[in-house]
Amino acid sequence: MPALRVAVAGATGNIGARTATALERAGHDVVRISRSLGVDLTTGDGLDAALTGVDAVVDATSHEATDRDETVAFFAVTTRNLLTAEARAGVRHHVLLTIVGVHRIEGNAHYAGKREQERLVADGPVPWTVVPFTQFHDFAATVVSWTEQGGVATIAPLLVQPIAPSDVADVLAEIATGTPQGHYRDVAGPEPQDLVDMARRTNDARGHTVELVPTWSSIFGTEMAGDVLLPGDGARIAPTTFDEWLAGPQ
Numbered sequence: 634m635p636a637l638r639v640a641v642a643g644a645t646g647n648i649g650a651r652t653a654t655a656l657e658r659a660g661h662d663v664v665r666i667s668r669s670l671g672v673d674l675t676t677g678d679g680l681d682a683a684l685t686g687v688d689a690v691v692d693a694t695s696h697e698a699t700d701r702d703e704t705v706a707f708f709a710v711t712t713r714n715l716l717t718a719e720a721r722a723g724v725r726h727h728v729l730l731t732i733v734g735v736h737r738i739e740g741n742a743h744y745a746g747k748r749e750q751e752r753l754v755a756d757g758p759v760p761w762t763v764v765p766f767t768q769f770h771d772f773a774a775t776v777v778s779w780t781e782q783g784g785v786a787t788i789a790p791l792l793v794q795p796i797a798p799s800d801v802a803d804v805l806a807e808i809a810t811g812t813p814q815g816h817y818r819d820v821a822g823p824e825p826q827d828l829v830d831m832a833r834r835t836n837d838a839r840g841h842t843v844e845l846v847p848t849w850s851s852i853f854g855t856e857m858a859g860d861v862l863l864p865g866d867g868a869r870i871a872p873t874t875f876d877e878w879l880a881g882p883q
């Protein structure tokens with residue numbers, strides 16, 4: 634395959650950084666986009682220069698907020714700015730990292746933002762692939778960090794089928810260097826897990842002592858109970874188990 638020039642938006646983030654590395658390992662040129670690298674998708678500053686000569690863009694940006702309107706506005710503005718600049722630059726493929734189940738769960742602010750992002754990409758001017766992933770292997774630790782106070786953290790017993798961040802990056806790098814596919818099938822890890830159990834095992838592996846309180850009355854409510862976060866039929870299953878990830882460098 635000839636080398637492509639691929640821009641990764643959110644390239645300093647958990648998945649963006651790994652995707653940039655995976656693309657370079659496969660011999661492609663990578664343009665890294667993030668505010669700390671001088672490109673702001675909210676204002677568009679630096680974007681036209683960054684996209685010069687770019688063939689494909691992976692959007693792996695994120696925004697941590699609990700306010701629904703603010704979250705939807707962030708994803709709408711950044712996605713519009715990115716797609717408009719891509720159309721100007723002649724980018725031929727926009728790849729969006731999204732989440733399995735966002736269309737089944739109404740109340741979550743982040744999910745509302747991701748639905749808006751998906752809608753704009755599907756209606757947008759650049760040929761696209763939207764790729765839904767399940768929760769990442771480090772998601773339990775992230776959720777604990779949101780609520781931990783005085784050695785106690787609340788966490789919902791979500792049923793998930795988590796995936797290793799490096800596997801997410803490999804899939805995104807592969808898709809970005811192929812042809813646009815529209816809505817891609819769900820991508821998940823190999824085994825279902827309970828989020829509370831994942832948090833306990835992550836804390837044990839990291840020597841982090843925290844009392845976990847399982848509850849549906851904290852960040853996640855019961856609309857996220859049951860099978861809603863699990864991948865659909867025909868999902869692509871990535872190889873790395875949660876235990877393999879826990880045992881390795883994180």
Ligand SMILES: NC(=O)c1ccc[n+]([C@@H]2O[C@H](COP(=O)([O-])OP(=O)(O)OC[C@H]3O[C@@H](n4cnc5c(N)ncnc54)[C@H](OP(=O)(O)O)[C@@H]3O)[C@@H](O)[C@H]2O)c1
Nearest residue numbers: 643645646647648667668669673674675694695768769772
């Ligand atoms: N966590 C999960 O389990 C999970 C599962 C499935 C899908 N996802 C999705 O995966 C995506 C990536 O998540 P992540 O955890 O890898 O994110 P992350 O580590 O929080 O990284 C976010 C990235 O976005 C950049 N960014 C934020 N605002 C920006 C702006 N205005 N302009 C340019 N860059 C900006 C950040 O860099 P600067 O701060 O330097 O700007 C950073 O590089 C998210 O969209 C999330 O919905 C997450």
